[in-house]
Amino acid sequence: MHKLRFLVSRRWIAFALVVVFLAWVAWRLGEWQFHRLEDRRERNEIIQRNEKAGADPVAEVMAPGKTVAETDEWRIVEARGTYAVDDTVIVRYRTRDGAAGVDVVVPLDLSDGSTVLVDRGWFATDNRGATSEDVPEPPAGEVTVTGWVRRDAEGDSTAVTDGSTRAVNSERIGEALGREVLGGWIDLRSESPAPATPLEPVEMPELNEGPHFFYGLQWWFFGALAIFGFLYLIYDEWRGGRGPWGKTRGPQSQRAEQPAVDRKHHARQE
Template sequence: MRRLRFLLSRRWVIFFVVVIALAWVAWRLGEWQFHRLEDRKQRNAIIERNEALPPAPVTDVLAVGDDVSDQKQWRVVEATGTYDPDDTVIVRYRTREGTSGVDLVVPLVLSDGTALLVDRGWVATETRGSTPDDLPEPPPGEVTVTGWARQDATGDSTDVTDLSTRSISSERIGEALDRPVLGGFVDLRSESPAAETPLAAAELPELDNGPHFFYGLQWWFFGLLAVFGFFYLMYDEWRGVRPKRRGTADPEDDSEGAQHPAVDREHHARQE
């Protein structure tokens, strides 16, 4: 056990603590990635289920003052009303495939006077954050729309200034327009009659499992690598402090204290 006393030195104690901390962090990050994988699988299952259902009346899914629940996210809904293009809200910084653009959110006024916020789609812009001079008009008169129910965004990005925002929040937009709106919003899938200038429609998110499984394995591998490295360096240090075997000659001692036989014979010849 004497040969392992170096593990009690300050350097090795600190090294041990650092390795344990790194391994623990790597383990937790791996678990976090696997939790994200499970969340993604649940989200994909909800989207696939809701996409397969027939369109539901919008008031069965959305209500004034209520947000869209996780179970209703991406549910296909249908509504009939009249667009109010004067209250169009521009959602900035919506880049697609490297091209700058904006989304256009237009209130669809229903028969009871409430409004459904419809993200009609994306239009390209010249620069990031700019606004097109001529916004494509929605269909006039009574329109029937179908789309995917979406949850409101949160945070400072939902602030509305001059009918412009960075993220969609029905609460903030309703306050800015000073009109009652249904909670959440709808990503447009179709509208009848169709608009003269259609916009680039929203698409369902990717339904694969993403990279979370391999990211989780990588984090766990890094943790195991740190532990393995500690024990390897400990073994290397242990080899360096092993006592020499009894009877083993030191090469340096041999070179300094012992003479070559030929040199010894020459010395005796000179004496004679």
């Protein structure tokens, strides 16, 4: 066991702590990727289940001041009302296939006096300062819409300035428009009657598992590699090789480091 005394040196203890920390970080990152995989699978199941279930009345899912539950996101709802075109809100910086554009959110006034926000789709524009006047108008008069329920975004990007925002938050938009709106918003699926100039439909999320499984395995592999490398260095040091800092160990190496004169003297004595 005396050959392993080097493990209690400060350098080796510090080295071991670094390896343990790196392995722990890799393990946690791998777990995070697998948790994201489970979340994605659950989301895909919800979307597929809601697609088969069909549309529910919007009042059954959304209400003023009510946060949309995670289990209700991507439910399909139906609403009937009149678009408030003058209160159109532009969602900036929405690119598709490298092309610049905006999403167009229009409040829909329902028959019960409430209002729901509808993202009618994407519109290509070269003008980064596009306004509601630059986008095609929705159908006039009473219209029936169906769409997917979405949860509000959060953070500074939800601020509404001059009729535009970077992310949709029903509360922030309602305050800016002076309207009481239903919590959450609707990604348009269809509207009847059809508009004269339709917008590009909403992009649905891909219903695959993504790269999370392989990313998780990669992180765990990196953690295992760090531990294996550390154990190999211990073995190499134990058998007289070079340690992690390039210092030669063992009697043979120490003899190799002796001055040439001492080696000759030792050889004559032999």
